[in-house]
Amino acid sequence: MRIENVKLYSLLSAALLISTGPAIAANIPAITKEFPTIDPTHVGLLTTIPSLLVVFGILIGNRLEPWIGKKKTILIGLGLVFFSGIFPALKHDIFSLLFLSRCIFGLGIGLFNRLIIQMISDLYKNDLDKRAKAIGMESSFEGLGGICLTLLVGQLLKISWHTSFFVYALSLPIFLALFFFVPDNKKQIGKRKVEQKIIISDGSNDRRVYRLMIGYGILLFVIVTIFINYNIQITPLILEKNIGTATNGSNMIAFIGLGAFIAGFSFGKVFRLLKDYIMPVSILLIGIFMYVTTISESILLTTFCSMVIGFSFRCIMPYLLHTFTQQIAKMATLGTTVVLVSYNIGATLSPYEGAVFSQLLHIKAVQSLILANSIFLLLISIISLGVVFIKRKMNKAQSV
Numbered sequence: 001m002r003i004e005n006v007k008l009y010s011l012l013s014a015a016l017l018i019s020t021g022p023a024i025a026a027n028i029p030a031i032t033k034e035f036p037t038i039d040p041t042h043v044g045l046l047t048t049i050p051s052l053l054v055v056f057g058i059l060i061g062n063r064l065e066p067w068i069g070k071k072k073t074i075l076i077g078l079g080l081v082f083f084s085g086i087f088p089a090l091k092h093d094i095f096s097l098l099f100l101s102r103c104i105f106g107l108g109i110g111l112f113n114r115l116i117i118q119m120i121s122d123l124y125k126n127d128l129d130k131r132a133k134a135i136g137m138e139s140s141f142e143g144l145g146g147i148c149l150t151l152l153v154g155q156l157l158k159i160s161w162h163t164s165f166f167v168y169a170l171s172l173p174i175f176l177a178l179f180f181f182v183p184d185n186k187k188q189i190g191k192r193k194v195e196q197k198i199i200i201s202d203g204s205n206d207r208r209v210y211r212l213m214i215g216y217g218i219l220l221f222v223i224v225t226i227f228i229n230y231n232i233q234i235t236p237l238i239l240e241k242n243i244g245t246a247t248n249g250s251n252m253i254a255f256i257g258l259g260a261f262i263a264g265f266s267f268g269k270v271f272r273l274l275k276d277y278i279m280p281v282s283i284l285l286i287g288i289f290m291y292v293t294t295i296s297e298s299i300l301l302t303t304f305c306s307m308v309i310g311f312s313f314r315c316i317m318p319y320l321l322h323t324f325t326q327q328i329a330k331m332a333t334l335g336t337t338v339v340l341v342s343y344n345i346g347a348t349l350s351p352y353e354g355a356v357f358s359q360l361l362h363i364k365a366v367q368s369l370i371l372a373n374s375i376f377l378l379l380i381s382i383i384s385l386g387v388v389f390i391k392r393k394m395n396k397a398q399s400v
Helices: 002-015 021-034 040-068 070-090 095-123 128-156 163-181 186-199 203-241 246-295 299-325 329-361 366-399
Strands: none
Touching (some): 021 040, 021 095, 040 070, 040 095, 095 299, 128 299, 329 366
């Protein structure tokens, strides 16, 4: 049991790095001053470009893992994160190298992002409740890593902007923990190849699962773009309504992270309570509390709403990952890939979501944009509640 816990926490430690791409956002003004000839928009990409490269990392990892195994692929990813992460602290006078290092950083995260989730689910393949709890913890560790490294960057920024990149040295002890405490899965590689060859049957069932994955992928992409856009727009909303300051907006984002963190640790209980209704109920709560922020005149109420929105959003990702990791190896790989790719593309394109909605609906006020997003989510939640209800009715009818 102790060995199992050591493996779990070694894997969870790697999850601390997954959401740390934007942790250096506070550096952007200083980097912009350092490189006055570079377009500020390109400098801003240093925080978002890793999300795009994560997608390519996931796809490369899918090809690499069957040949060298999960552990080695994860270690290669962690090695890339370490060297590219601290590179700007050592060499910071050439912007193109700085930009390249951030691209490699995202690539490294992508190599181990999916595999961490799969290895955690493999630990508890015979216990669905423990698996749900562990995947929820993975989600919490992601949020915790993002919060802690962002705070640490803020402190190191007092020395210099490039010194703050040393926060990514955290990946070295994580690399060592996985190297020493997580066993290799070499013996399982050949086995998996045989399994994949045997399972390519049941075409109708495969098509149904593929359709489900694509549907969930599109839905997740929409939710992520709206959620991340809310993170971007909450400070302008507070200022537009004249109920708080930019500092309150910053605190609001921290409370979104706190809600997400709580969701990860309580996911096991939430899953036992709601089962298949987790996704529609979560979307419903995001829509309701997003609407409340548009009519709220209290900074306290808006903060509470933001925390519930963060909590609800972070229930969606573990649910999808838990759902797909229960499939056979081939489907589990594809399912987690679809979820992570949808998430990262949605996060990358989220700044454009507000612009598209504003253009289509001819709205200029931030309040109107968030209101439109909330109504859209409420409609999606009603449709998805209906789909889950009908699906459960059909399953009951078939089992009788």
